Amino acid sequence: MDDALRIESLTGSAILPYLDALARLRITVFREFPYLYDGSLAYEAEYLATYGACAESLFVLARQGEAIVGVSTGIPLAAETAAVKMPFEAAGLAPERVFYFGESVLLAPFRGQRIGARFFDAREAYARRLDRFNHTAFCAVDRPADHPLRPAGHRPLDGFWQRRGYVRRFDLRAAMRWKDIDQPAETAKSMVFWLRPLDRGSPAGGQSLSHRGDTGGPIMKTGS
Numbered sequence: 001m002d003d004a005l006r007i008e009s010l011t012g013s014a015i016l017p018y019l020d021a022l023a024r025l026r027i028t029v030f031r032e033f034p035y036l037y038d039g040s041l042a043y044e045a046e047y048l049a050t051y052g053a054c055a056e057s058l059f060v061l062a063r064q065g066e067a068i069v070g071v072s073t074g075i076p077l078a079a080e081t082a083a084v085k086m087p088f089e090a091a092g093l094a095p096e097r098v099f100y101f102g103e104s105v106l107l108a109p110f111r112g113q114r115i116g117a118r119f120f121d122a123r124e125a126y127a128r129r130l131d132r133f134n135h136t137a138f139c140a141v142d143r144p145a146d147h148p149l150r151p152a153g154h155r156p157l158d159g160f161w162q163r164r165g166y167v168r169r170f171d172l173r174a175a176m177r178w179k180d181i182d183q184p185a186e187t188a189k190s191m192v193f194w195l196r197p198l199d200r201g202s203p204a205g206g207q208s209l210s211h212r213g214d215t216g217g218p219i220m221k222t223g224s
């Protein structure tokens with residue numbers, strides 16, 4: 001068996017066979033704080049429809065042999081739902097100029113090997129290659145500091161995101177709904193957006209890209 005980890009970028013219809021893998025990874029990984037997502041395949045199907053319908057969606061896969069151990073996603077913000085676009089429009093930022101990152105989810109045993117950094121590299125390189133965006137952006141859930149399920153010693157990703165050049169914009173917020181693992185029903189969460197100007201001058205990164213693409217509610221689309 002091939003144990004080497006490989007990173008592969010896919011767009012358009014090439015992402016469709018991996019929607020299920022992403023749904024399962026999101027349900028597993030987002031149970032952790034700060035997301036605490038008590039996921040269901042029905043919720044996932046609604047969320048993933050947006051990505052499946054856009055020919056310019058990007059999936060960056062981390063694979064070990066046949067197993068998909070991580071996925072990171074991106075999509076032109078203009079193809080996102082109204083709830084995600086609205087804060088940008090309200091702030092005078094045209095969605096057509098923003099490339100949006102849906103999430104990065106990596107199984108815990110594979111963390112700490114710079115795969116998260118490579119997920120950013122691949123998505124920023126792709127956004128640059130599309131050559132019409134001024135910013136890359138994502139959002140993250142804003143949990144209270146005294147949340148009862150915050151693990152002792154929890155290390156947020158804020159420092160990593162800042163080192164990648166992202167700035168948290170408290171003026172750009174959206175409400176998204178999902179069911180927390182300790183709640184009986186869905187509740188609204190406050191999501192805060194992070195933005196980085198996209199340096200369009202530099203050449204695109206070296207990820208291989210399979211593009212067979214010709215296909216074309218406030219829900220959980222959480223961050224880097």
Ligand SMILES: CC(C)(COP(=O)(O)OP(=O)(O)OC[C@H]1O[C@@H](n2cnc3c(N)ncnc32)[C@H](O)[C@@H]1OP(=O)(O)O)[C@@H](O)C(=O)NCCC(=O)NCCS
Pocket residue numbers: 029030102103104105106107110111112113114115116117118155157159160163222223224
């Ligand atoms: C986000 C995620 C994909 C990063 O994966 P990764 O491959 O471990 O990331 P990297 O090795 O590139 O490290 C990225 C940062 O994570 C942090 N980090 C790395 N290993 C860590 C560990 N064992 N424990 C805590 N933080 C760690 C570091 O701050 C690091 O940044 P730095 O090197 O600039 O200090 C992964 O942690 C994950 O799936 N987390 C759960 C889901 C999530 O929160 N996703 C982001 C929002 S959608």
